[in-house]
Structures are given as C-alpha cells and as structure tokens.
Amino acid sequence: MVLSPQDIHNKEFSTKLRGYNIDEVNDFLDKIIKDYQIVLQENKDLSSKLDESNDKLSYFNDLKDSLNQSILVAQEAADKVKTNSKKEAEITNREAQKKADDILNAANEKGNNILEEASKRAKKLAIETDDLRKNTRVFRQRLQVMLESQLEVIKGSDWDHLVEETPTTTYEDIEKVVGSLDNTANTGVESGTKQNNDADLVADATTTDDLDKTVVYYPDDAK
Template sequence: MMLTPVEIEARSFSKSLRGYNAEEVDSFLSKVSKEYEKLYRMNQEYLENIGKLERELEKYSQLEKTLNETLVLAKKTAEDTKQNALKEAELIIEEARKEAQRMISQAEEEVKKQKELLEEIKKDQQTFAAEFRTLLRTYLELLDKKLKDEPGDEERVEGEEEEDKESKFEVEEV
C-alpha cells in the first residue's frame, strides 16, 4: 500500500533516551513529505495520462478495426460488383448471339423463300412462253390455212409469211 504525503507528515515516533534528535527527524520528515507529495502528484498525473492514452488507444483500435472491416467489405463489394457485371455482360452477349442467330435464320429463310419464288416465276415464265409459242403457232397455222384456202393475191401471202417468220423469231427469244 502506498503512503500518502499526509501520512508521512503526521507520523510520529516514540521518544526514547538517547534517541534521534526530534528537530532533525521532523525537518527530514517534512522534506521527505514535500518530495513525496511532488512524486505523488506526478504519479497521479501520469496515471491520468495513462488512462487518457489507454482510452485513445482503445478508440484508435476500434477505428482501425472499423477501417479494416470497411476495407474488407469494400473489397467484397467490389468483387461482387465485378462478378455481377461479368455475369450481366455474359447474359447480354448471349442474348445478342441469340438475336443475331435468329436474324440470320430469318434472313436465310427469307432468301430461301425468295429463291423458291424466283424459281416459280422462272417456271411460270417458261410455261407461259411455251404456251404462248404454241398459241402463236396455232394462229399461224390457222392463218396459213385460211390464206391457202382463199384465192388471192400471192404477194400478200408472201408478205404475211415473212411477217409470220419474224413474229415467230421474236416469240422464241422471249
């Protein structure tokens, strides 16, 4: 247990014959008490400072802990955000691929339909040309027959035959 300056000052000693000089002992105890009081006050100040420093240290330790937790959370959030962005980018790319494939398939289907339509038109054109040639031949034959049956101008028949040949030539080119 620590002595206080007041206890040192108040301490009394019993007197004996041939003991110490009471004045010297009292003077020394007074000096010791004053010095001890200074040391005691300094010790109290140091203890208060130590308490303040310990509280500050605790505060900074808590701040460090909070900062570390915040840093870990920020890193995790950044990683989560990055992963989410990558997943979203993959989904967008996949959706774009699907859309591109759908558009390509649709375009290929349209090209196929157009080719089929073109083939059908070509066939119709060939059929029409063949039927039209047949029709023209029939009319030419009828015309030739009618002209042969009618007595008439030989020049007119020859001129019509020339026209028939030219018409026949034009029809075949179509």
C-alpha cells in the same frame, strides 16, 4: 503501504542526546512532502494519461477490427458483384447471340422464301413465254394458211373468167362465179385449219387452276 504526504508530515521522531536539529529536519521534511506531492500528482497525471491512451488504443483496436471486418465484407460484396456481373454478362451475351441467331435464321428463311418464290415466278414466266411463243407460231401458221388459200382463190381461173369482158356475161353468171369462189375460199380455210389441228389444241388450251397464267385468244378464221 505507500506513504502519503500527510503521513510524512505527521511523523514524529524521538529525541536523544546529541540528536539532529529539529527545525532543520522539519524544513527538509517539508521539502520532501512538496516534492512527494509533485511526484504523486505527476504519477496520477501519467496514470490518467495512460488510462486515456489505453482507452484510445482499445478504441483504435476495435476500429481496426471493425475496419478489417468492413474490408472483408466489402471484398466479399465486391466478389459477389463481380461474379453476378459476370453471370449477367454471360446471360446477356447468350441472349444477344440467341436473338442474333434468330434474326439471322429468320432473314435466311425469308431470303430463301423470296428466292424460291422468285424461282417459281421465273419458271412460270418462262412457261407462259414459251406458251405465248407457241401460240404465236400457231397463229402465224393459221394466218399463213388462210392467206395462201385466199391467194390461191384469187389466182384461180374463175376470177379470170369473171373479169373477162364478154357480151354474154350476165348478173346471174357473175353471182354464180362469186358463190363458187366463196365456197372454194371456205374449203381452203377449212383445209388449212385441219392441217393445224394439233397447233389449235395448244393455242386454245387454258388452265383453270392457275388464274395468273396468261391466256391468248385468236380471232376466228372466217368471221
């Protein structure tokens, strides 16, 4: 049992012959009581501080555990965010690659269609140009035949007889000669036309299924 200052103060000693001086003993006990009170107060203060320190230590330990837990949660959250960001980046990259491939494929397809259409138009233009050249050659041949026939008619003896200055030439004779010359000219043209019958088939051929094809028409021979 711990003695209190009051216990020391109330302590009474028995007296004997040749014992201690009572006043000195009491004075010394008073000093002991004061010092003991001081020590008890310090001990109390230290105990109080120790309790406070223990409370703070417990608080900081709890805070430490909470911070560690928070750090773990934050680390897990950061890992999740990193993983999700990586997945989203991969998804975005795949989608962007897919869109780029789609755009490239569409552009290639469109380019191929344009090239194919241009090739078709070029072939069509070449065919039309070739047809135009054939028709032009046919027209030239027909014109040449017609002009040669007319030239043969002009060089004929009937014209010489017509232009001769003879007193016997009458209007009826001139009309008869002109009529025979016309018949000769028509015969020459028809002959030239028969010679170019195959060329006429090429010149007069038109396609009804292709409205964009160039068609060349030539005038009739004797009109």
